[in-house]
Amino acid sequence: MLRASLFRHPGKVLVRAPHASSLSSYSYFRNPPKHGGSVVGKGNKQSLLYQRDHEKDSCGVGILAQLQKKPSRKVVLQANEMLVRMSHRGGCGCDPASGDGAGMLVGMPHMFIQRLVDEGAFGGAHTSVALVPEQYAVGNVFFSKNSEHIDASKKAFDAIAKDLNLTVLGWRPVPTSNHELGQTSLASEPHIEQVLVLPPSNLSNDHFEKELMRLRKVATTANKESEMYVCSLSSQTLVYKGQLTPGQVMPYYADLQAHDFSSHLALVHSRFSTNTFPSWDRAQPYRVLCHNGEINTLRGNKNWMFARGSKAHSAYFGHATSSLLPVCSDDMSDSGIYIYCYSKCGPLC
CATH class of the missing domain: 3.60.20.10 (Aminohydrolase, N-terminal nucleophile (Ntn) domain)
Known part of the structure; x- marks a missing residue:
């Protein structure tokens, strides 16, 4: 929604640093590069970390x-x-x-x-x-x-x-x-x-x-x-x-x-x-x-969660903590695994 609304400004284009996700990473430029490469300022010095090759689409x-x-x-x-x-x-x-x-x-x-x-x-x-x-x-x-x-x-x-x-x-x-x-x-x-x-x-x-x-x-x-x-x-x-x-x-x-x-x-x-x-x-x-x-570190994150599972303990659940394990599931996407960790590790802390 944020990108869609910003694109409505006539004559302007929204560009960002590669892999950036926060609003502070976005900037307006009236004349974006027409060819691949970075935006170049005076003296051929790069003024933005913009690379057309690094553009990515994402979910809505x-x-x-x-x-x-x-x-x-x-x-x-x-x-x-x-x-x-x-x-x-x-x-x-x-x-x-x-x-x-x-x-x-x-x-x-x-x-x-x-x-x-x-x-x-x-x-x-x-x-x-x-x-x-x-x-x-x-x-x-x-x-x-x-x-x-x-x-x-x-x-x-x-x-x-x-x-x-x-x-x-x-x-x-x-x-x-x-x-x-x-x-x-x-x-x-x-x-x-x-x-x-x-x-x-x-x-x-x-x-x-x-x-x-x-x-x-x-x-x-x-x-x-x-x-x-x-x-x-x-x-x-x-x-x-x-x-x-x-x-x-x-x-x-x-x-x-x-x-x-x-x-x-x-x-x-x-x-x-x-x-x-x-x-x-x-x-x-x-x-x-x-x-x-x-999530590029998915495999490592999952391995660490499985490794730490034996030490998981909740003051609230006590001996029933084991019923919440394993925290991760191999059946879900990386986002799905993240929500498993997010929702369970709170009570386990």
Whole structure:
């Protein structure tokens, strides 16, 4: 978004030092070089570290936020427009209807979730539950389309939650429309369900989030063969994503089209796969961030994380710390591995 807006200035071009990522690295020049090489000033002295050979494209990332934290439908709609306008930042193969991945992270749409509960979407026995913001969690979960695997994975998830003194209020299938998907995306399309989790009455929000992280990790490990993947599980945010093009995200997810689906923030991402193949779980946003990838020290970072795993300890989790290991996963992209480390190493510190 930043680069796109700066390019609108007539007669000017945005140039940067190679591999630079901060705003301070950008400069305006009215007459950029027409041929490869650096910008040269008087006396043939280089005045910028600009090399056309070092130009790189990157994923599209954008964020909108209502600073007073007041939920608004407008935030969601404008975030979707921003995502669609970054379609040129996303990748696709020979099948233009199968994107490299796109998605949206939003603040918890409380009114929308409460309406679903009132309508019995999570189970008819729980229609009288009045949800309190930050005292419940919602997560979107990918499953393989094998019905036996789905049932077994959900039962295992519920049992693990019970062991952690958390209550699974219910599950509901997330309504989707796949008629716009290309053959590649459609072939690997998962079954998607949404889970609603309640904490015990004496648990603080900070500790609730830690227990949700443990629930997600343990349940994912226990259901690895069934290909269960938790997009997000939090009392604060909710992630809708997939192996989609930017223009397919809102049409695919009916939730995002609901008139009462509002949020005080929205983070969007359009993925351009470089070092990993596109897949539904590798799409972004991840649970707490979007990231451009291209982590050149990935192998060394992973090796060090595995090496230090035996010494990992958390004062909060105590002997249960081992249930959070290993921190890294070989199945994810470099950005996905980074978010694994980011989300787990906080509680382990």
